[in-house]
Amino acid sequence: MKTQDLNLSAQESNQLIASGNRNVFYESGVFAVNIIGSPGCGKTSILEYTANHFDEKFAVIVGDVKTALDADRIIKSGQKNAYAIETGGGCHLTANMIREKAMEIDLKGIDYLFIENVGNLVCPSAFDLGENLKIAVLSIPEGDEKVRKYPSLFIRAAAVIINKIDLLGFMDYDIEQVKADCRAHNSNVKIFETSVKTGKGFDEFFQYLRDQRKHF
Amino acid sequence: MHEFALAQDIVETIARNVGDEMSKLDVIHMEVGQFSGAVIDSLEFGLKIILQEKNLPAVKINIVPVPAAAICDCKTEYELDSIMTACPSCGSFQRQITSGKDVIIKSIELKD
Numbered sequence: 001m002k003t004q005d006l007n008l009s010a011q012e013s014n015q016l017i018a019s020g021n022r023n024v025f026y027e028s029g030v031f032a033v034n035i036i037g038s039p040g041c042g043k044t045s046i047l048e049y050t051a052n053h054f055d056e057k058f059a060v061i062v063g064d065v066k067t068a069l070d071a072d073r074i075i076k077s078g079q080k081n082a083y084a085i086e087t088g089g090g091c092h093l094t095a096n097m098i099r100e101k102a103m104e105i106d107l108k109g110i111d112y113l114f115i116e117n118v119g120n121l122v123c124p125s126a127f128d129l130g131e132n133l134k135i136a137v138l139s140i141p142e143g144d145e146k147v148r149k150y151p152s153l154f155i156r157a158a159a160v161i162i163n164k165i166d167l168l169g170f171m172d173y174d175i176e177q178v179k180a181d182c183r184a185h186n187s188n189v190k191i192f193e194t195s196v197k198t199g200k201g202f203d204e205f206f207q208y209l210r211d212q213r214k215h216f
Numbered sequence: 217m218h219e220f221a222l223a224q225d226i227v228e229t230i231a232r233n234v235g236d237e238m239s240k241l242d243v244i245h246m247e248v249g250q251f252s253g254a255v256i257d258s259l260e261f262g263l264k265i266i267l268q269e270k271n272l273p274a275v276k277i278n279i280v281p282v283p284a285a286a287i288c289d290c291k292t293e294y295e296l297d298s299i300m301t302a303c304p305s306c307g308s309f310q311r312q313i314t315s316g317k318d319v320i321i322k323s324i325e326l327k328d
Contacts, residue, residue, distance in 0.1 A: 001326070001328060004326065005323045006229075006233060007321070007322060008321045009319065010254075010321055011225055012229040012321070013228045151299040152253030153253075155317060184302075184309040
């Protein structure tokens with residue numbers, strides 16, 4: 001009997017590809033953002049708003065279990081550089097899916113790559129895609145206990161967007177508790193309150209992206 | 217339910233590291249962090265299915281749960297029962313989580 005120490009991450013295979021993606025993005029000057037949130041929290045709406053208001057060169061990859069509906073929405077909103085990944089049942093995107101899809105994108109021609117993950121707060125949090133920034137999206141109608149229920153995402157997300165903020169006041173939602181919960185998971189977390197209906201919070205969010213890109 | 221994908225990755229990683237000796241694989245020792253997002257039972261189930269497919273149905277799987285721990289900005293090190301456990305010394309949440317986030321393949325045992 002022979003024992004062999006490995007001490008390797010269970011995501012070692014995914015991690016190797018993710019590191020490769022990160023290198024390719026870096027060499028092309030692309031700052032990659034992995035956006036994770038529940039189905040219906042407004043990830044695609046945020047990217048539609050971004051397509052119309054973020055005055056930078058970027059592309060979008062959208063992961064869904066079925067259909068390219070979300071990528072089509074983003075294309076219709078004016079961002080032609082949007083690509084769909086249909087996982088066919090998979091509950092998360094993997095680094096290899098991003099590696100293959102990124103080959104279709106002119107990376108030299110963009111400065112940012114937004115990756116909208118499959119709507120899910122558990123599995124996507126465990127898979128590095130080679131992004132520079134992991135962002136969690138919450139929304140007011142989902143209720144104010146999401147952060148505590150899904151720690152694996154919120155300990156990893158560098159920033160949290162609380163979306164549909166225009167609905168605050170119509171629902172029982174303790175936003176101060178949500179922010180405190182976010183900080184309990186990650187004391188350095190950056191929190192944004194946004195609404196695609198009013199545009200609230202997006203100037204700060206876009207500036208944050210520009211600042212992060214300067215330092216990556 | 218990403219445990220099956222994790223299990224595939226684990227078996228691939230072990231195969232990459234042992235090469236020709238994969239058929240001698242006897243035991244897999246793993247650690248699963250409290251905040252890793254992985255469910256131990258599901259992971260074990262996924263591993264068993266994949267090992268069976270690889271003609272390795274007798275491989276034993278030993279998974280140890282790892283509690284989450286943190287170091288507070290006040291330098292206190294403590295274990296977290298839940299993510300809402302504040303520092304027992306100063307009550308703060310200003311901390312770095314030092315363990316419990318990952319799923320780790322610790323070691324493997326190979327038959328002679």
